Amino acid sequence: MSQTTQTKPAGKGGPGGRGGSGGRGGPGGRGPPTYGGGKPGGQTRRPRREQEEEVWVPKTILGKKVAAGEINSIEEIIQDGLRIQEAGIIKKLLPDLKSEVVDVGIIQKMTSNGQSTRFKAIVATGNQNGYLGIGQGKSKQMRIAIEKATNQALLNVSPIKLGCGSWECRCDQKHSVPFKIRGKGGSVTIEIIPAPRGLGLVAGGKIKRLLELAGLKDAWTTAKGATPTMNSTSKAILDCLKQTFSQG
The missing domain is CATH 3.30.230.10 (Ribosomal Protein S5; domain 2)
Incomplete structure (x- = not known):
């Protein structure tokens, strides 16, 4: 009398199933391998691209002097009555500036083609040591509006004289304004x-x-x-x- 053996069909976790030995993304699975150390069975991830910093190429006479090292401070530019037209000049002279978005908003108006929507942003930049600049930018995209405002803030950077003008303190440290x-x-x-x-x-x-x-x-x-x-x-x-x- 012959005995018959029943074979179980390969399940989801078997060699021929969806998971295989490594889940959906492992060998025998349906998904492609993951990138960047992702978990087996996860979604595909593309490697991140590092944002490259643009190299500043001076275009004005003042920018070329700053790049060549003939001018080393903003005070020299102000004393000579020169006008700063490149944001790269400020970045070169003050590499420790920090930018911060102060305010954002939406501008809406009706035109002959319908309602027009734009974004506006106000950005402040400073080094917390006697320099401050504020700029405003507008664009149809928020990112571009912030970039315009940041560039304008760099062009508006002005030196600030710090001191101690309080009669209650009378110290020699630069922690306040020198006068009212x-x-x-x-x-x-x-x-x-x-x-x-x-x-x-x-x-x-x-x-x-x-x-x-x-x-x-x-x-x-x-x-x-x-x-x-x-x-x-x-x-x-x-x-x-x-x-x-x-x-x-």
Whole structure:
């Protein structure tokens, strides 16, 4: 009497199944191998491309002088009354600048072809040690608007004279402004008063961040007008801090 043996069909985890010995992405599976150390059976990943930094090629006479090492500071450019037209000049003279997006928004208007939508961005750049620049950019894409604003902020970088103008402190450290200053931008008027060391920055959120990028650690501030409008507020702050260098 002959015995019959029954064979079980290959399951999902068998040699001929979907998983094989290594899951869907292993040998015998259906998926291709993963990249970048991905888990077996995961989705295919393409290797990341590292973003290459563009090499600055000076186009203006001032840019060529800076690249050649004939000019080593922004103060020399301002004293000679020259105009900075290339952002690469600022990056060359101040390699430690940090950029930060201050405000973003949407601009909508009706045209003959329908509703048009654009993005706007305000970017501030500074090294937290006496230099600050603020710029604005607009474009149909947010990324391009931020790039335009960053480039404009670099062109608007101005030196700021730090000091201690507080009668309560009278130290020789550069932690505040040397004297009382007032600046205006649109309907916004901002006043910065020297403060003793250790007080901190008495200011609102975004105004405080701009002062930190400039390098201030202690100061009293007062603001009047439509301060939520960052376009006017940022201009008022930059106009205010420029006076420390021009009047000092």
